[in-house]
Amino acid sequence: MKEVSCDIICDLIPLVRDGVANRDSVDMVMGHIEDCEACRQEFDALNPMELDGLSIEDENIIASIKRNIFITQMAVLILGAIIGVALTGSMGQFYNFIIMPILGGLSIKVLRGRWHIGFIAVFVLSYVGQVLYFIITNQFTWGVLYGSAIYGMFYISLMALGVVIFGLLRFAFGGEGDKNEEG
Numbered sequence: 001m002k003e004v005s006c007d008i009i010c011d012l013i014p015l016v017r018d019g020v021a022n023r024d025s026v027d028m029v030m031g032h033i034e035d036c037e038a039c040r041q042e043f044d045a046l047n048p049m050e051l052d053g054l055s056i057e058d059e060n061i062i063a064s065i066k067r068n069i070f071i072t073q074m075a076v077l078i079l080g081a082i083i084g085v086a087l088t089g090s091m092g093q094f095y096n097f098i099i100m101p102i103l104g105g106l107s108i109k110v111l112r113g114r115w116h117i118g119f120i121a122v123f124v125l126s127y128v129g130q131v132l133y134f135i136i137t138n139q140f141t142w143g144v145l146y147g148s149a150i151y152g153m154f155y156i157s158l159m160a161l162g163v164v165i166f167g168l169l170r171f172a173f174g175g176e177g178d179k180n181e182e183g
């Protein structure tokens with residue numbers, strides 16, 4: 001193993017702690033501080049929290065807020081899908097004209113490139129839910145397999161409508177839609 005001077009390691013430590021060093025530098029520093037007490041202390045002393053004072057701490061807070069928003073939106077998406085599907089065939093069915101477009105918009109916003117997962121989830125949830133309902137209540141006929149698919153498609157259409165509305169709102173607010181939490 002080739003020897004590297006402590007000076008070089010000390011130069012590299014801030015980069016490694018910042019996460020901007022390349023793989024070889026990281027390996028070099030990590031390998032060196034295993035054997036070199038002085039450099040290990042240097043490495044430990046340079047805690048990323050203290051490195052740039054508030055800025056990194058702020059980034060962590062922002063990241064944690066973003067994560068919380070994401071988790072909340074995911075929860076709303078999942079809960080909305082379950083509630084919406086559960087309302088099928090009941091008096092509350094009407095609410096799906098509001099719930100499904102919101103779910104569509106949320107799918108795009110929360111899942112982004114994987115928005116279709118939201119659509120597929122609602123379709124599958126509604127389809128399986130209805131078929132199970134008819135089986136449990138002993139009302140199952142083969143027509144249920146067909147009718148449930150129609151409901152699923154109907155919900156997906158409403159979600160697609162929500163995507164269009166979401167897109168228009170985003171356009172209207174000049175791409176600032178992300179910051180305007182409208183629901």
Ligand SMILES: [Zn+2]
Pocket residue numbers: 005006009032036037038039040
């Ligand atoms: Zn050293």
